[in-house]
Amino acid sequence: MRKYLALFxxxxxxxxxxxxxxxxxxATQFAWGFMELLxxxxxxxxxxxxxxxxFSQTVSYIWLQQAFLALFMVWFFEADIFNSITSGGIAYExxxxxxxxxxxxxxxxxxxxxxxxxxxAPILIVAFTVPGPLRMSLPPSGAxxxxxxxxxxxxxxxxxxxxxxxxISTFFTLSPIGVRxxxxxxxxxxxxxxxxxxxxxxxxxxxxxxLPFAAMQNMPLRIYGGSIASGDAIRGIALQIFxxxxxxxxxxxxxxxxxxxxxxxxx
Numbered sequence: 001m002r003k004y005l006a007l008f009x010x011x012x013x014x015x016x017x018x019x020x021x022x023x024x025x026x027a028t029q030f031a032w033g034f035m036e037l038l039x040x041x042x043x044x045x046x047x048x049x050x051x052x053x054x055f056s057q058t059v060s061y062i063w064l065q066q067a068f069l070a071l072f073m074v075w076f077f078e079a080d081i082f083n084s085i086t087s088g089g090i091a092y093e094x095x096x097x098x099x100x101x102x103x104x105x106x107x108x109x110x111x112x113x114x115x116x117x118x119x120x121a122p123i124l125i126v127a128f129t130v131p132g133p134l135r136m137s138l139p140p141s142g143a144x145x146x147x148x149x150x151x152x153x154x155x156x157x158x159x160x161x162x163x164x165x166x167x168i169s170t171f172f173t174l175s176p177i178g179v180r181x182x183x184x185x186x187x188x189x190x191x192x193x194x195x196x197x198x199x200x201x202x203x204x205x206x207x208x209x210x211l212p213f214a215a216m217q218n219m220p221l222r223i224y225g226g227s228i229a230s231g232d233a234i235r236g237i238a239l240q241i242f243x244x245x246x247x248x249x250x251x252x253x254x255x256x257x258x259x260x261x262x263x264x265x266x267x
Contacts, residue, residue: 004102008110015114022118025070029123033066037134052198056137057225061196063127063136064221070115071156072217074191075184077163077176078108085170090262101255104167108160140226147233151220154240158215161247162187168251171258192218198227212243 037059044055053061070076081104084090093100127136139145166183170176188194190213197208197218208214219236222228228236 003098004106007098007103008106011107011110012114015111016118018115019118022115025115026119026122029066029069029119030126033062033123034134036062041133053196053225053227055133057222057227058196059134060136060225061221061227063123064224065193065217067120067123067127068116068152068217070112070119071152072159072191072193074159074162074187074193074216076112077166077180078104078111081107081167082170082176085167086174086176094259100259101164101252105160105164108163109156112156112160137225139224141230143230144223144226144233147230147237148220148224151223151233151237151240154237154244155216155220158212158240158244158247159217161244161251162212162216164251165247165254168254168258171262187213187216190214191216192221196222196227198222210239212247215240215243 040055040058040062044051044058048055051058065072084093093103096103124136129135139148162183166176166179169179173179190208190211192214197205197214200208209218215236219228219233219240223233223236
């Protein structure tokens with residue numbers, strides 16, 4: 001594990017250097033977050049009883065979503081990984097004394113954590129200090145906050161494990177564009193990035209909540225706001241563990257199959 005931890009630290013330190021990009025991202029996330037909050041506020045004022053979440057829970061959901069967007073955004077991919085597959089640089093990756101799946105997993109996770117560290121603090125400070133109903137609330141209890149932290153870590157791992165399937169699919173498709181676009185749009189919608197899952201129609205929601213996408217940002221953000229109670233939160237965390245194991249095992253099997261047939265041309 002030491003070599004993977006070392007790789008994680010290197011990629012994490014490298015990610016902390018992009019402060020200008022982080023400032024641009026913070027500005028974008030503030031604008032998007034306030035736009036969402038104002039839109040939801042207008043709908044809640046019309047008929048607050050018709051919504052499945054309290055407005056304070058929705059506010060916390062949106063602020064956390066923006067603060068930790070780097071952890072949960074399924075549409076973010078490592079260009080280096082795609083380039084190594086399509087350019088033939090994978091030959092150098094295979095020569096390294098490390099499991100390729102583990103290397104890419106650590107690399108992707110470290111990049112996301114570094115981006116989140118740079119962006120989250122300013123957004124959370126503003127979220128807890130803005131006036132009126134747009135202010136982010138504290139979690140209902142310390143136990144709920146602990147469950148949120150556990151779920152957030154698992155959510156990050158599920159997102160990375162899902163993106164690994166997209167990387168590995170490039171071995172078979174040769175171009176990442178199609179799979180990348182379809183998977184990003186589908187995962188973002190079903191993970192609750194557009195609207196929280198409780199806002200979906202009941203029949204559609206029942207299906208969405210057992211898919212791997214529900215184990216992404218949907219779970220930790222709703223646990224924090226209290227939309228998911230402690231008992232249901234534990235079951236949700238168990239579902240996250242299940243999907244993480246399934247995605248990792250599936251990814252490793254796909255990687256094994258891809259590497260058995262990979263051909264690198266050129267010299």
